[in-house]
Amino acid sequence: VACRKKGDAESFLRVAAAGAGELEFFDRRSSGGRSAYICPDEACIEKAMQKDRLSRALKKPVAEAAKDRLKQELLCRLR
Numbered sequence: 001v002a003c004r005k006k007g008d009a010e011s012f013l014r015v016a017a018a019g020a021g022e023l024e025f026f027d028r029r030s031s032g033g034r035s036a037y038i039c040p041d042e043a044c045i046e047k048a049m050q051k052d053r054l055s056r057a058l059k060k061p062v063a064e065a066a067k068d069r070l071k072q073e074l075l076c077r078l079r
């Protein structure tokens, strides 16, 4: 979503739309539905949350609060 880096799909963080304006972190095992990929680094996570990048990628409206929550969750996973 944030940059055009290519790589092993397994190495990206995967995010999906979950109902009205909500987002969820996608576990590697889950599949199906439209999802967005984000590099597992802080700069890319920040970038992905800017503007309507995620909602465009997922083709769903995304609430600001949902982005904040997801950002925290993704940042936690990097540690």
Ligand SMILES: [Zn+2]
Pocket: 002, 003, 004, 005, 038, 039, 044
């Ligand atoms: Zn990136």
